Amino acid sequence: MFIDVSMEITDGMLHWPSDPEVKIDNYSEIKKGSASNNSKITCGVHTGTHIDAPRHFIDEGIGIDRLDINKLIGQCRVIEVPPDVSPISKEFLEPLNINKGDRLLFKTKNSEWINNADKNFRTDYVCVNPEASKYMVEKGVVLVGVDYLSVEGYHVGHDTHKTLLGAGIIVIEGLNLFNAAAGDYKLIALPLKIKDSNGAPARVILEK
Numbered sequence: 001m002f003i004d005v006s007m008e009i010t011d012g013m014l015h016w017p018s019d020p021e022v023k024i025d026n027y028s029e030i031k032k033g034s035a036s037n038n039s040k041i042t043c044g045v046h047t048g049t050h051i052d053a054p055r056h057f058i059d060e061g062i063g064i065d066r067l068d069i070n071k072l073i074g075q076c077r078v079i080e081v082p083p084d085v086s087p088i089s090k091e092f093l094e095p096l097n098i099n100k101g102d103r104l105l106f107k108t109k110n111s112e113w114i115n116n117a118d119k120n121f122r123t124d125y126v127c128v129n130p131e132a133s134k135y136m137v138e139k140g141v142v143l144v145g146v147d148y149l150s151v152e153g154y155h156v157g158h159d160t161h162k163t164l165l166g167a168g169i170i171v172i173e174g175l176n177l178f179n180a181a182a183g184d185y186k187l188i189a190l191p192l193k194i195k196d197s198n199g200a201p202a203r204v205i206l207e208k
């Protein structure tokens with residue numbers, strides 16, 4: 001069974017405050033006499049469910065088109081984060097028996113907001129703190145997924161991004177894990193192949 005853990009991309013959807021608004025312009029419509037329906041979409045590359053490339057925070061880092069496809073597809077673990085845990089810390093991670101090569105998706109209370117398509121940006125989302133990101137690098141984690149628009153807290157600096165991306169860890173943001181119970185899955189996460197881009201929207205699915 002497959003579970004779609006991607007956000008819907010809609011006109012005026014939730015976005016990072018300083019990112020462009022998502023606009024979908026249906027410039028050709030059959031009901032208005034056109035031969036076909038056609039649309040233009042305007043959005044940032046970090047829209048909805050998306051993947052960050054190293055280049056997002058490291059100027060000489062690789063772009064989204066060069067991410068290793070072997071990291072984007074494979075076994076993963078959905079970890080349920082209790083509502084009293086915020087941010088995700090090293091102390092929270094230590095008992096989880098994290099191993100080299102793990103792909104970890106963190107399901108928090110954020111998934112409820114994402115699942116409700118709440119368009120209002122919230123600054124109190126659950127994030128990964130810098131110590132937790134360093135711990136995951138030490139453990140040899142391959143991929144980290146979170147269920148809000150940033151892996152990092154709001155306006156707390158960029159240490160988490162720089163640590164994860166600098167170590168070649170894939171960062172998926174904006175997952176909707178509302179319908180994914182904690183447990184092991186096969187992950188398939190494919191970002192649009194935008195040349196040298198610092199990020200790209202992705203369709204992400206889990207197979208039970």
Ligand SMILES: [Zn+2]
Pocket residue numbers: 046050051052149150173199
């Ligand atoms: Zn991003």
